Amino acid sequence: MTKRGSRRLPHxxxxxxSVAATVEPLRRKGLMRLGTGTLPVPEAExxxxxxxxxxxxxxxxxxxxxxxxxxxxxxxxxRAVDPAIHKKVRRGRIDIDGRIDLHGMTQAxxxxxxxxxxxxxxxxxxxxxxxxxxxxxxxxxxxIAAMTERGILRTMLPIWLSEPGLAxxxxxxxxxxxxxGGEGAWYVRLRRQ
Numbered sequence: 001m002t003k004r005g006s007r008r009l010p011h012x013x014x015x016x017x018s019v020a021a022t023v024e025p026l027r028r029k030g031l032m033r034l035g036t037g038t039l040p041v042p043e044a045e046x047x048x049x050x051x052x053x054x055x056x057x058x059x060x061x062x063x064x065x066x067x068x069x070x071x072x073x074x075x076x077x078x079r080a081v082d083p084a085i086h087k088k089v090r091r092g093r094i095d096i097d098g099r100i101d102l103h104g105m106t107q108a109x110x111x112x113x114x115x116x117x118x119x120x121x122x123x124x125x126x127x128x129x130x131x132x133x134x135x136x137x138x139x140x141x142x143x144i145a146a147m148t149e150r151g152i153l154r155t156m157l158p159i160w161l162s163e164p165g166l167a168x169x170x171x172x173x174x175x176x177x178x179x180x181g182g183e184g185a186w187y188v189r190l191r192r193q
Contacts, residue, residue, distance in 0.1 A: 079162075081172040081189045089128055089187055090177035096187075097126035102153050103134050110153055111160050122169045122190050130176060133157055135184040157186055 010016075081089075088094040100117045102110040114131065121129050136151025161170050169190055176185035 079170070079172040081174040081187055085189065086174055086187065090179070094128060096128050096130045096180070097121065097124075099130045099132065101132040103132065105153070107152060107156060111156070114157075114160060115165060118166055118169055118188070118190070122193065125193060127190055127192070129188045129190065130180055130185055131157060131173075131188050132181055132185045135182075151184075154184065161188065 080086075085094065089096065098117070098121050100114065102113065105113065110133075118129065133153040134151065136154060158173065160166065161173055171189045171191045173186050173188045175183060176187050180187075
């Protein structure tokens with residue numbers, strides 16, 4: 001590509017000058033016109049129109065639900081399994097008395113199944129239960145995975161175990177060893193009856 005000479009005019013310069021002579025610049029409020037030394041006279045502002053009052057809401061259904069203050073966050077007390085017992089379970093010296101797999105269940109179904117299973121294990125006298133929750137859905141895009149919470153069952157399990165219906169049956173829980181499921185499973189230690 002070659003540069004045009006700065007002194008050379010384009011071949012259609014005469015067309016441009018004839019069109020530019022017929023065009024008037026737009027007037028802007030409060031600005032001076034080019035070439036004149038006087039300020040334009042400001043236009044009188046129209047008087048504000050009388051606003052009509054808003055229509056009252058129909059009685060019955062409110063427009064928005066009433067404000068409710070946020071409830072206090074649920075505090076989950078971590079009750080870890082004794083490290084010595086965790087080590088024995090991990091190495092296989094203490095047998096796992098029962099297993100429950102919550103994969104593919106909704107929160108409501110998983111919570112109820114866990115509650116019934118823990119109660120049945122406690123009634124039998126079992127001491128160590130393996131609860132398999134899974135690690136959560138994986139995505140190919142790490143950015144999306146960071147934005148969404150992974151593993152809702154894994155997140156909710158400690159909260160469910162701390163609820164009054166189960167807390168009296170459980171002495172502690174901790175994440176399982178890699179051989180038993182790793183981050184996708186939990187050891188739950190039941191109290192002695």
